Amino acid sequence: MRKFYTLLSREVRSYFHSPIAYIVLIFFLIISGIDFYFQVSFMNQRQVQYTVQEAFFNSVFFWFAFVLIFPLITMRLFAEEFKLGTIEPLMTAPVRDGHVVLSKFFGALVFYLVLWIPTLLYFAIFLKVTHQPAAHSAGAYFGSYLMLLLLGMFYLSIGCLTSVLTNNQIIAAIISFCAITLLFFLGLVQFILLDVSSATRDLLGYFSAIEHMGTFSRHSNPANGGYDQWLKR
Amino acid sequence: MIKVENLTKRYAGQPAIQDLNFEVGQGEIMGFLGPNGAGKTTTMRILSSFMPPTSGRATVAGFDVFEQSLQSRAHLGYMPENVPLYNDMRVTEYLDYRAALKAVPHRRIAERVGDVKELCGLKEVEKKVIGTLSKGYRQRVGLADALLHEPDLLILDEPTIGLDPNQIRQVRELIKNLGKQHTILLSTHILPEVEMTCSRVIIIHKGRIEACDTPENLLGKIRQAGGVVLEAKVGVDNGGEELKKISGVRDVTVDADGDWKIFSLRVESGTDVREEIFRLAIDRHWTVRELTQRRATLEDVFVELTHPDVV
Numbered sequence: 364m365r366k367f368y369t370l371l372s373r374e375v376r377s378y379f380h381s382p383i384a385y386i387v388l389i390f391f392l393i394i395s396g397i398d399f400y401f402q403v404s405f406m407n408q409r410q411v412q413y414t415v416q417e418a419f420f421n422s423v424f425f426w427f428a429f430v431l432i433f434p435l436i437t438m439r440l441f442a443e444e445f446k447l448g449t450i451e452p453l454m455t456a457p458v459r460d461g462h463v464v465l466s467k468f469f470g471a472l473v474f475y476l477v478l479w480i481p482t483l484l485y486f487a488i489f490l491k492v493t494h495q496p497a498a499h500s501a502g503a504y505f506g507s508y509l510m511l512l513l514l515g516m517f518y519l520s521i522g523c524l525t526s527v528l529t530n531n532q533i534i535a536a537i538i539s540f541c542a543i544t545l546l547f548f549l550g551l552v553q554f555i556l557l558d559v560s561s562a563t564r565d566l567l568g569y570f571s572a573i574e575h576m577g578t579f580s581r582h583s584n585p586a587n588g589g590y591d592q593w594l595k596r
Numbered sequence: 597m598i599k600v601e602n603l604t605k606r607y608a609g610q611p612a613i614q615d616l617n618f619e620v621g622q623g624e625i626m627g628f629l630g631p632n633g634a635g636k637t638t639t640m641r642i643l644s645s646f647m648p649p650t651s652g653r654a655t656v657a658g659f660d661v662f663e664q665s666l667q668s669r670a671h672l673g674y675m676p677e678n679v680p681l682y683n684d685m686r687v688t689e690y691l692d693y694r695a696a697l698k699a700v701p702h703r704r705i706a707e708r709v710g711d712v713k714e715l716c717g718l719k720e721v722e723k724k725v726i727g728t729l730s731k732g733y734r735q736r737v738g739l740a741d742a743l744l745h746e747p748d749l750l751i752l753d754e755p756t757i758g759l760d761p762n763q764i765r766q767v768r769e770l771i772k773n774l775g776k777q778h779t780i781l782l783s784t785h786i787l788p789e790v791e792m793t794c795s796r797v798i799i800i801h802k803g804r805i806e807a808c809d810t811p812e813n814l815l816g817k818i819r820q821a822g823g824v825v826l827e828a829k830v831g832v833d834n835g836g837e838e839l840k841k842i843s844g845v846r847d848v849t850v851d852a853d854g855d856w857k858i859f860s861l862r863v864e865s866g867t868d869v870r871e872e873i874f875r876l877a878i879d880r881h882w883t884v885r886e887l888t889q890r891r892a893t894l895e896d897v898f899v900e901l902t903h904p905d906v907v
Contacts, residue, residue, distance in 0.1 A: 369696040373682075380684040448680030452741065455644040455676075456697045457669040 367462045374470025384474065387435045391428055391478050398424035399485045415489060416498035419482075420507050421576065430544050433515075434536035436474055437522025440467045445530035464523070471519045479511055514572055518543050550574040597622050597749050597779040598643060603652035605638050612638040613803040616652070620796075622748075625775040627794035627811075628783035629894075631902050635803040636783040637677055640753050643781070644674040657748055670699065673742030677753040679734050683727030687718055687737055690726060691744065698745035712740040716770065732763040739770070750774065752782040756789060768793055787894040797894070799901050806901040814897045826859040826873055827886040835859060838880070842872045856885065 378384045402418040405411075411418075419425065444450040453463065486497045486504070498504055518539075525539035526532075550571030552564075568574045598620040605612045613635035620626045630636050642649050643656060645665035654661045659668035682690060691709045700708050713719055716736040721729060726737060735755065742750055755771065756764045764786075772793050774780060784790060790797055791811050799807040799814075807814055828835065835857055836848045844867035851858040863869055870887055877884050 366697055366699070369693060373693055377682070377684060447683070448676065448678065449682055451641075451646055451676040451680055452674070452694075452738075455646050455669060455672075455674045456694070457666050457699065458697060459666070 366458050367466055370458065370462055370466035371469055371473075374466050375473050378470065378474045381439075383435065383439070387432060388478060391432055392481055394424055394428040395419075395482055395485075398422050398428070399482075399489075403489070414498045414503065416486065416503050416507060419485070419497075420510075426547070426573075430518075430540070430547050432475070432478065433518040433522045433543050434525075434540040436471050437519055437526050437539060438532040438536035439526070440471060440523055441526040442530055442532045442535045446532070468519060468523050471522070472516060475515050475519060476512075479508070510576055514576075517572075518546075521546075546570060547572045597624075597657060598626075598781065599655045600639075600643075601653045603639070603642065603654055604650050605635075605642060605647075606650045611803050613800075616800075616803075616805055618798055618805065618808055620749075620779060620781055622779055623775075624796055625771070625780045625782070625794045627790035627797040628781060628800065629785075629787070629790060629797055629898060630783075630800035631785075634800045634902075636800060637753055639800070640674070640751050640781070640783060644672060644751055645669050646674075670745070671747055672749040672751055673745065673747035674751045675738045675742040675753060675755060677757070679738035681726045681734060681737060683725070685726055686722075687724055687726060687729075688713070688722045690737065691740060694741045695744045700745050708744055708746075712743045715743065716740040717766070731758045732760065735759060735763070735767065739767070743774070748779060750778050750780045750782075752780065754783055754785075756784065756786060764789070787898060791894050799898060801902045807897070811894055814894065823863055823890050824861040824869060824873065825886065825888050825890060826861065826877075826884065827853070827856055828859070828877060829855050829883040830857055830880070831882070833880055833882070835882070838876060839873065842869050842876065843867075844869050 399415075399419055401424070402422060403415060406415065406418065441450070444453065454460075489495075489497045498507075521542050522535075522539040525542065526535040528538065529535050548571065550568045550573045552567050556564075598618075600616050600618050603616040604614050616635075616639060628636050628639070641647050643654055643661055645661045645668060648662050656668040657671040659665075659671065661668045685693070688709065691712065692705060695705045695708055696702075713722055716739050718733070718736055718740055721733055726734065729737065735758070739752070739755065742752070752771070756767050759767060768789060771780065771782065775793070775795075782794070794811065797807070797809065797811055797814060798805055826839070836850045836859065839845060839848050839859055839861060844864045845861050846864060847862045849860045851860075861869065861873075868889065870889060873887060874884075876882075
């Protein structure tokens with residue numbers, strides 16, 4: 364376990380040693396900031412049926428940034444070790460393969476979570492400025508961030524896999540970007556392929572993250588019970 | 597310490613090493629010699645559990661490198677060729693990290709890292725980022741890393757490649773000193789290095805072991821033990837033809853330097869023809885300015901075993 368912790372702390376530190384981390388952080392904060400600003404100003408202009416929190420997590424801006432960050436976070440994990448040859452001293456030290464893989468995955472997850480922390484501020488600032496909550500309830504936030512965590516873990520694991528397949532970071536990034544984008548937007552196929560059977564549509568929708576994000580936001584709606592009841596328990 | 601039995605590794609059907617059998621005993625410094633692509637790195641990677649063999653078995657300190665690789669890896673310090681390191685870390689930070697990874701007890705890490713920095717002369721660069729270090733220092737960081745957990749066995753792949761002559765000398769001294777406490781398997785192209793440091797030598801060629809012996813025995817085994825150089829004024833005589841008649845001389849090549857002729861003689865091993873040459877020179881009234889026997893080197897052994905057509 365101590366070795367796993369050692370590996371993990373190196374992974375996390377190596378993110379913040381590299382300029383890519385800061386570029387990704389800045390890029391992500393700009394996109395999500397623009398997203399939040401546009402959603403709020405759009406809602407100011409007309410009557411809408413949804414909350415700021417729902418709008419923020421279901422916009423095109425969000426989708427764009429969301430599918431793009433995973434290849435950027437995971438592309439270097441194994442590909443860089445292969446390229447530099449550092450995989451050799453790593454794997455010839457008395458460490459378990461599982462520890463190495465898990466440390467890389469959780470290292471990426473820590474960085475991914477760090478990316479999201481500033482977005483909590485948006486909602487805090489919104490409340491402070493408008494004296495209105497950005498969502499119906501605490502459960503709505505909980506549901507959204509739970510969705511981010513679970514989807515994040517899923518896509519990071521895809522990124523880890525593609526990074527093992529090659530020693531070229533760019534190739535790893537492109538493969539994982541394609542795979543993640545495909546999975547994310549698979550549900551939209553039903554709007555293009557109109558003549559497929561409903562079973563096929565359901566199947567495609569089941570693999571699509573967008574569909575599940577819908578489920579998350581439904582469950583975070585207090586009208587449906589949602590996470591609030593679960594949180595109160 | 598190392599036991600290798602019928603070790604074979606194929607890449608896409610092409611054998612890289614075939615049926616290797618050898619043993620390295622406790623406290624030995626074993627030199628691993630061979631031309632590029634002979635299978636040295638492949639063998640070392642298998643011994644360090646970096647990749648599995650296609651067939652055969654290898655054990656380190658009694659542990660199978662494949663079945664019990666965690667235990668066998670705990671007993672060896674491996675320095676890969678070209679010393680790959682994390683360029684974004686500082687020297688001390690890297691060594692601390694490696695020590696923890698190699699299960700050096702927490703309270704001993706500072707002491708061990710201090711010791712290996714001292715031993716490998718890394719004190720003056722301990723705070724530097726590894727990416728900014730010169731080749732020589734990177735090499736030393738790799739060596740320091742291999743020594744951190746006081747392994748019984750050191751496997752060093754080309755430890756002196758890319759170093760300048762002073763650094764080579766330092767690393768060689770270091771290896772010699774380490775050999776007092778550790779078993780060492782090192783690979784190299786540089787033959788004087790092996791002659792100076794190793795107690796035994798394996799010569800590997802095209803994935804097979806061509807020879808495995810002490811450097812002295814290897815020198816005795818080859819067909820010709822070096823040769824003799826004669827520089828003389830021979831007048832109108834055809835010196836080359838005369839010299840060839842001496843028994844034991846296999847071949848003579850002649851170069852000219854003004855009036856002087858330089859004869860390079862290749863002789864059968866175990867024969868000393870200098871006395872005969874001396875008599876011949878007196879007989880023919882040749883003026884001699886040099887008569888030397890060139891000692892055979894490991895290089896001759898190496899060339900003879902790996903490139904028989906050149907000899």
